[in-house]
Amino acid sequence: MSALATETHSLKKAPSLSALGMTKTFGAFTALGDVSIDVAAGSFHALLGENGAGKSTLVKCIMGFYSPDKGKVMLDGAEVTIRSPRDARAHGIGMVYQHFTLVPCLTAAENLVISRADTPAIINWAKERRTLDAFMETMPFRVALDAPVSSLSAGEKQKLEILKLLYLDQRFMILDEPTSVLTPGEADEMLGLLHGMCDRGEITVLMISHKFREVKTFCDRFSVLRRGRLTGEGDAKSAPVEEMSRMMIGDTEVRERAARAVQAGKPEMLELAGLCAQDDAGLSAIQGVNLKIRGGEIVGIAGVSGNGQSALVEVLAGQRVLTDGEITIRGQLFTPSRGNFDRFKVFGLPEEPLKNATVPRMSVAENIAFRSFDKPPIASLGWWMSKGPMRTRAEELIARYRVKTTSPDAPIETLSGGNVQRAVLARELSGDVDVLIVANPCFGLDFASVADIRSQIMEARNRGAAVLLVSEDLDEILELADRVAVMSGGTIAYVSPIEETDRNIIGQHMAGH
Amino acid sequence: MNETISDGALVTALIAMLGGAIRVSTPFMFVALGECLTEKSGRINLGLEGSLVLGAMVAYAGSFLTGSPWAGVFYAGCAGLVLGALHGFICKLPKVNDIAVGIAFLSFGTGLAFFFGKPYIQPQAPRLEAIHLGDWTGDPRLAQALEVNPLFFVGVALAIFMWWAFRNTRFGLIIRMTGDSAPAAKAMGVSVDLVRFIATAIGGFLAGIGGAFLSLYYPGSWNQGLSSGQGLMAVALVIFARWGPLRCILAALLFGAAGALGPSLQSVGISQGYYFFNAAPYILTLFIMVASARSKAAAREAPGELSITK
Numbered sequence: 011m012s013a014l015a016t017e018t019h020s021l022k023k024a025p026s027l028s029a030l031g032m033t034k035t036f037g038a039f040t041a042l043g044d045v046s047i048d049v050a051a052g053s054f055h056a057l058l059g060e061n062g063a064g065k066s067t068l069v070k071c072i073m074g075f076y077s078p079d080k081g082k083v084m085l086d087g088a089e090v091t092i093r094s095p096r097d098a099r100a101h102g103i104g105m106v107y108q109h110f111t112l113v114p115c116l117t118a119a120e121n122l123v124i125s126r127a128d129t130p131a132i133i134n135w136a137k138e139r140r141t142l143d144a145f146m147e148t149m150p151f152r153v154a155l156d157a158p159v160s161s162l163s164a165g166e167k168q169k170l171e172i173l174k175l176l177y178l179d180q181r182f183m184i185l186d187e188p189t190s191v192l193t194p195g196e197a198d199e200m201l202g203l204l205h206g207m208c209d210r211g212e213i214t215v216l217m218i219s220h221k222f223r224e225v226k227t228f229c230d231r232f233s234v235l236r237r238g239r240l241t242g243e244g245d246a247k248s249a250p251v252e253e254m255s256r257m258m259i260g261d262t263e264v265r266e267r268a269a270r271a272v273q274a275g276k277p278e279m280l281e282l283a284g285l286c287a288q289d290d291a292g293l294s295a296i297q298g299v300n301l302k303i304r305g306g307e308i309v310g311i312a313g314v315s316g317n318g319q320s321a322l323v324e325v326l327a328g329q330r331v332l333t334d335g336e337i338t339i340r341g342q343l344f345t346p347s348r349g350n351f352d353r354f355k356v357f358g359l360p361e362e363p364l365k366n367a368t369v370p371r372m373s374v375a376e377n378i379a380f381r382s383f384d385k386p387p388i389a390s391l392g393w394w395m396s397k398g399p400m401r402t403r404a405e406e407l408i409a410r411y412r413v414k415t416t417s418p419d420a421p422i423e424t425l426s427g428g429n430v431q432r433a434v435l436a437r438e439l440s441g442d443v444d445v446l447i448v449a450n451p452c453f454g455l456d457f458a459s460v461a462d463i464r465s466q467i468m469e470a471r472n473r474g475a476a477v478l479l480v481s482e483d484l485d486e487i488l489e490l491a492d493r494v495a496v497m498s499g500g501t502i503a504y505v506s507p508i509e510e511t512d513r514n515i516i517g518q519h520m521a522g523h
Numbered sequence: 524m525n526e527t528i529s530d531g532a533l534v535t536a537l538i539a540m541l542g543g544a545i546r547v548s549t550p551f552m553f554v555a556l557g558e559c560l561t562e563k564s565g566r567i568n569l570g571l572e573g574s575l576v577l578g579a580m581v582a583y584a585g586s587f588l589t590g591s592p593w594a595g596v597f598y599a600g601c602a603g604l605v606l607g608a609l610h611g612f613i614c615k616l617p618k619v620n621d622i623a624v625g626i627a628f629l630s631f632g633t634g635l636a637f638f639f640g641k642p643y644i645q646p647q648a649p650r651l652e653a654i655h656l657g658d659w660t661g662d663p664r665l666a667q668a669l670e671v672n673p674l675f676f677v678g679v680a681l682a683i684f685m686w687w688a689f690r691n692t693r694f695g696l697i698i699r700m701t702g703d704s705a706p707a708a709k710a711m712g713v714s715v716d717l718v719r720f721i722a723t724a725i726g727g728f729l730a731g732i733g734g735a736f737l738s739l740y741y742p743g744s745w746n747q748g749l750s751s752g753q754g755l756m757a758v759a760l761v762i763f764a765r766w767g768p769l770r771c772i773l774a775a776l777l778f779g780a781a782g783a784l785g786p787s788l789q790s791v792g793i794s795q796g797y798y799f800f801n802a803a804p805y806i807l808t809l810f811i812m813v814a815s816a817r818s819k820a821a822a823r824e825a826p827g828e829l830s831i832t833k
Contacts, residue, residue, distance in 0.1 A: 111710040115699055
């Protein structure tokens with residue numbers, strides 16, 4: 011704390027920051043072209059944009075991870091040179107990353123003390139605890155100091171990350187999608203607290219986000235980036251959402267969303283009865299999951315990540331052993347094996363498709379053939395595989411699902427995230443689908459891909475498939491699902507038709523109330 | 524009458540086992556502490572067996588050439604340090620697997636020791652002196668069992684120091700940080716590679732000292748069959764001790780006692796199943812590996828960056 015004490019003159023004072031004419035090119039690609047933003051002291055500023063719009067490049071230039079080709083950073087009106095994150099830290103600019111940078115095995119107190127630049131070689135814990143407790147007294151929120159970080163919830167970790175910045179006296183904060191791992195309740199609490207601290211002039215916040223609702227509710231101003239250019243800025247309270255989204259997306263032509271066909275009274279297709287499974291550490295991951303899904307229905311499973319959704323998808327995909335319970339499809343017992351996936355027409359789109367649904371170094375054509383390589387026309391006599399029909403089929407699907415690839419023979423890992431997802435969709439949805447299991451299908455994709463993939467899922471539903479959609483994005487569930495189920499603590503805590511519920515009720519169940 | 528004899532034999536066997544446990548455990552303890560330090564920083568060094576054997580040879584040669592066993596101990600540590608540093612350096616290169624490099628260093632260290640150690644198999648080098656803790660008892664068996672090498676106490680003190688340092692020093696916290704989350708360490712401006720390099724080098728130093736104990740105290744001579752896999756068993760021992768330095772002492776004593784089982788039974792005339800009892804440490808290793816592979820608690824305490832837990 012000694013370092014903080016010497017800098018008391020800057021304590022409780024929020025800086026202003028402007029980035030002027032920032033330009034950064036990677037080879038021929040302009041990641042950032044002449045972008046200027048101005049964040050006033052004590053304001054809560056939102057930075058909006060799709061994936062790849064240049065938001066991360068901009069903040070990385072400010073933080074000193076990249077050196078911009080052109081442009082300068084002004085702090086409190088004076089130009090500063092930031093060559094490394096260490097320089098940024100020295101100037102009181104801190105960042106909370108999407109992936110936590112806390113060390114799981116250290117306690118909160120240890121994490122705070124070691125993050126300081128001047129940690130003494132031998133730590134006097136009695137003295138450190140006194141200063142930490144005094145520091146915590148002045149904070150609007152608390153975190154248990156002696157618990158290992160691995161035992162904290164995502165919300166507490168996020169709070170600790172912000173406390174860490176304040177502890178280091180970094181009063182210009184850059185937050186990279188800070189609410190992506192929080193429940194709506196936790197997110198609102200967190201943003202409310204930050205908003206209050208901004209209002210009191212204690213901090214200045216620049217928040218990367220693409221949740222309009224949060225920006226409208228908590229932010230003062232916003233800047234929008236698209237394809238490395240500043241496409242708009244304005245007052246967050248008064249600008250309408252349509253205008254913000256137009257600035258973000260531009261006039262890209264988006265495929266028409268499939269209409270929701272009425273599918274009443276279809277029979278039950280998929281039934282999960284009392285599913286139980288353990289996680290890798292042998293603790294109960296899901297316990298007693300019961301759910302029935304009819305044909306032509308999308309059931310969305312909402313929940314904060316880590317409440318058993320991944321384990322559920324893994325159980326259905328045969329990646330995790332079922333310790334108890336039964337899966338039935340059309341009244342028949344289903345055990346996840348390749349033969350049964352085929353027989354019961356079960357298809358899946360797991361999260362992180364490059365990792366869970368493809369072999370990254372095999373070609374696009376081969377990856378697309380994973381479900382058909384041992385059947386005619388690709389295989390003859392049950393074992394002889396011919397490349398010709400495989401390639402023809404792949405070319406046809408690549409065209410139909412608009413997968414952007416240099417060739418069907420390119421390794422699938424060379425494709426962008428959205429195109430990997432499209433290739434997997436092409437494989438899984440091209441046939442007759444009875445049951446479709448989808449997990450976070452649009453995570454990390456750009457707006458056009460998102461619309462495309464959602465409409466494919468909707469089309470599968472309209473053709474009569476029972477769709478289980480697991481998603482951490484509540485908006486996605488509200489958009490697609492016919493019914494919503496909330497997973498909390500490894501079990502389904504709440505089920506409701508979508509028209510009889512709303513964001514608040516779902517949020518409360520997500521938080522376990 | 525018969526009973527008193529068997530009672531006496533039992534006491535003799537137990538005392539012999541206590542003394543044996545202390546003797547046999549010392550090299551285990553040093554290698555385990557070295558491995559514990561390396562693994563805490565997020566890397567596995569299977570090559571410590573090589574450092575151990577090379578350390579044993581260098582210690583013996585050093586003691587023979589200088590006439591001072593403690594100089595031998597120091598040279599042994601340095602030999603281990605060099606091997607550990609090489610391991611640490613090679614693992615810094617991109618796409619290098621620490622386990623494969625470790626196995627290479629296991630062979631390299633042993634081979635080097637055998638190559639340079641040939642001339643030192645015959646001559647007698649000065650050995651380390653024990654501290655006689657049990658002379659006051661007047662019981663020759665106890666007195667012999669309580670002849671403890673100073674290195675044992677050094678090891679215990681080192682374990683206590685490491686336990687304290689992991690919590691209370693900047694370097695200790697940084698080692699735990701690199702071992703548990705390299706991205707977090709990098710975000711704080713810590714050079715993960717450098718920390719792991721230092722930890723692997725120091726780990727090698729400790730393993731070298733463990734080797735010096737083998738050749739300069741117990742069994743107390745240099746030959747090619749000196750280490751019977753202690754360096755590798757120490758890796759199992761660290762997992763059993765769940766990466767806790769203090770628990771490493773207890774685990775080393777347990778392994779030491781298992782190793783002393785055969786000889787101490789022989790000392791009271793039970794030679795049946797001698798080879799079976801001599802195999803006790805290996806059987807123990809096997810059981811510990813099976814048990815800890817199933818143990819969820821061990822999995823939770825493992826450093827997150829280790830290639831076996833990833």
